[in-house]
Amino acid sequence: MNADTTGTQRAPHAVVVGGGITGLAAAHRLLAAGLRVTLLESGGRFGGKLLAGEIAGAPVDLGAESLLARRPEAVALAEAAGLGDRLQAPATTTASVWSRGGLVPMPKGHVMGVPGDPAALAGLLPEEALRRVAGDLDLPPTEIGDDTAIGAYVAARMGHEVVDRLVEPLLGGVYAGDAYRISMKAAVPALFEAARRHPTLTAAVHAVQAAGAAVPDDAAGAATGLGGSVFAGISGGVGTLPGAVADTVRAAGGTLLTGAPATALLREGAGWRVVTPERVLDADAVVLAVPAPAAAGLLGGHAPRAAALLDTIEYASMALVTLAFRRAGLPALPGSGFLVPPVDGHTIKASTFSSQKWRWVGEAAPDLFVLRTSVGRHGEEAHLHRDDEDLVAASLKDLGAATGLAARPVATTVTRWNGGLPQYPVGHLDRVARLRAALAGLPGLALAGAAYDGVGIPACVASAHRAADAVAGEILATSKSTHPGAGHSS
Structure with missing residues (x-):
């Protein structure tokens, strides 16, 4: 532990690089372990691919919209952030597949x-x-x-x-x-x-x-209900989770900075020095909760083998097209939405009927019907070069063919997630094992995020906990051996 000017032992300092849900969860976990925490986010907001927004006055998720409730990590984080009473099961558990020109029940x-x-x-x-x-x-x-x-x-x-x-x-x-x-x-x-x-x-x-490990039949985007549910949402949007966690971290004494990209990571004695355009931070531990390319750039001088492995991780880009319609005159739309087999050659890959899937959307805007489509997969980035109007038009064309929807939307928004989803090809887990082995000689440093152990929100939270526990265990053990009897005062 470090001593301040009065001689009082201060808790070790951890820096988290990345303000998505993984970085926020890591900061939350590190504070609980008794460390001082500074989180650096390069952009202007926290949350990464979790983004709450609105369309025609209706609240919507413009990024990830649900979390796997059968895994405990994300639900527990939401509860710790004061959102337990807003966890909500979808209103419908039915979905379809648009195949060979017709909607077939899942x-x-x-x-x-x-x-x-x-x-x-x-x-x-x-x-x-x-x-x-x-x-x-x-x-x-x-x-x-x-x-x-x-x-x-x-x-x-x-x-x-x-x-x-x-x-x-x-x-x-x-x-x-x-x-x-x-x-x-x-x-x-x-x-x-x-x-x-x-x-x-x-x-x-x-x-x-x-064994009870099957994925539910409504995996197009619906769930069964909390208390045994498979998926859950949050009233107001899953995109409200990052802000709630950020508030909880601040209340616990953490420092959260936006517009603060980490431009260099230096080894300083037994610790680390994190450089940003505005400040230099000394840290006993660092958690890199950023996409693989950014982590590779920071690690190149310390672990070139790890950086090379990180550079092999590929990402897919996609766009979400959110549309709001007047309810009057709409055709009956079944369930929570539908999936689209790419083999049929359509532009959209899925559609979610948000106003039917999530009660909070329908209740906030009873006269509107909100839905969204997804466009783009790995190797299909050409779709994302189309402008917003073209993506909206393509979505409306496919929606009309699939459901008979002919109405014009009263509002639209296109949200692009470039490089948003890491790919898990054959050998991925072996690559992750080799990556972690290549970092084993760098104490007080850990990686976390969707690129390693799962792309869902609970998997990202679990990855954050694994990284936070590893670095906290290392530096607290070192502090105790250096200062026996020292406490964890922050």
Whole structure:
């Protein structure tokens, strides 16, 4: 611990670089461990891909809109930030797939699109494809190895149709990526482990379902309800979570700075020096909660191997098109929205009927109907070069074809997330392990964020906790050995 001018021992100082939900969660955790904390955010706001906004006076999320409630981390953070009474289950648990020109109810009994019963896919797949899915039971076991692409593995056992029509829009939609490249081990670990133990993929799906690890049937964006719910939102928007956490961090004594990019990271004795355009901060520990390219730039001089590995992480860009309509004259729109198989060649990849999915949207603007579409995936960045009006027009065209919607919106907004979603190809977890090994010789330093252990909000919070606990444990142990009996006064 450092001593101030009066000789009083001060708590160790941690600097968190990055003010998205990961960085905020890390700051919150470090303060709870007894450290002093300064958080640096390069932009003008906190929250990263969590962004609350409004359209035609209706509150909406312009970024991530739900969190996985079956994992405890994000729910616990929301409760700690005083939002427990605003956690809300979606109002509907039904969704559809827009396939071959029609909306088909989302099949039940699958794990991220991998079915346990071919009969559940009736209406989505033709008879020949259903027979191919059922043929999995007659195939010999497949050697799965250390990792495999989930799309390729499922296609080899059940056929390409089930991948293209269900796995791809579901799992590929989560990552804005290609299911034929996505690591099964990283993205669906429960199914990966079950597939290594069971002779057929069907048996593996049943094993995952029996263990309660299956993804719900309403994974297009709906949930079952808190208290056993799978997903949850926050009244007013998930985008309000960062601000609430930031307020909690400030109240606990943390310092939060915007417009403060970290331009250099220097080793200073047993600690670190973080340089920004306006200040230089000495730190006992540093958590880098920024995208992989930014982390690579800061680490190049200290851990070139780690920086090189970070530079291999690819990102997908996407846009969200939010539209508000007058309710009068709208066609009946089913459930919470629909997914779109990329194989059909449409522009949009999914649509969420926000006014039906979230009670708080409908209650705040009862005369409006708010929905949003998503555009863009890894390797499809050309769509994002189109201007806002073109993306709105393309969304309206696809919405009309899928649902019969012909009304003109009263308001629109396009939110672009360039480089927003890291990709998890085959070998991703091995790369992360090698990355962490390359940083093992740098005490008091840790990485956190969506690029490593999961892209969802709870996974990001868990990553923040892992990083914060690691650096706090290191420096507090060092402080105790240097100053036995010293307290954690801040």
